[in-house]
Amino acid sequence: MTARIDHATTSGTFSLDGQTFDVDNNVWIVGDDEECFVIDAPHDAGAIRDLVGTRTVRAILATHAHDDHVRVAPELADALRAPVLLHPDDMVLWRMTHPQRDPDGALADGQRLTIAGTEVEVLHTPGHAPGAVCFHVPELRAVFTGDTLFAGGPGATGRSYSDFPTIIDSIRDRLLSLPGETTVHPGHGDTTTIAAEKPHLQEWIDRGH
Structure with a gap:
């Protein structure tokens, strides 16, 4: 069976630098009826387990370690007997939570x-966080961008451990070079495409300055 993408939205908070905000986070699952990867583990382990169903979770993949993306990762890992995988450059953020x-x-x-016979490539895309990564799935014409790229911009x-020029470099070099038809599945908000976002790079640079 060909891999597919499943999605849920969970609600909670994001805290950093002494401030806390209410946020809605996307949870993405890539796999088939037998096995899957979970991308990010925000807020509500029960909702994620419901989305997984009876499938075997091969790994919980963290796009980065802000608390709203990994808050229930250990709980979920224990419940599903699945490893949590994170880029080591984000350990400073992980240890806060x-x-x-x-x-x-x-x-x-x-x-x-590899999941369900489908290859997932890890792209290190620092800027929003030092260890931020995106997950490119060419066969599904999809990229899961965490908080690196949204519909409408970077x-x-x-906040701490982030850098605007770095995120622009990551988006330009690692994401906007992907095929235009690639669907962008972000950590928050609606999906978009590489083709829809690519023409706006200079606007983002000008706005960021």
């Missing part, structure tokens, strides 16, 4: 994971 438990494995730029870079 989970100081007593490390992720189970590391993600690396260029790494290729993720926020106004």
Whole structure:
């Protein structure tokens, strides 16, 4: 069976630099009826388990370690007997939320994971967070961008451990070079496409300055 994408939205909070905000987060699942990857683990482990159903979760893949993306990752990992994988550059953020438990494995730029016979490529895209990654699935014409790229522009870079020029470089070099028909599945909000976002790069640069 060909891999597919399933989706749910969960609600909770995001906290950093002494401030807390209400947020809605996307949860993405890639796989078939037998096995899957979970991309990000925000807010509500029960909702994610409902989306998974009876499938075997091969890994919980973190786009980055802000608390609204990994808050229930250890709980979910224990319940599903699945490893949490995170880029090591985001350990400083991970430990703010989970100081007593490390992720189970590391993600690396260029790494290729396979689920349901479908290849998932890890793209290191720092800027919003030092260890931010995106997951490109060519066969599904999809990329899961976390908080690096949204419908309408880059993720926020106004808080600790983020940097605007770096996120622009990541988007230009790693994401806008993907095929235009690639659907962008972000960590928050609606989907878009690479073709829809690519013409606006200079606007984002000008706005960021």
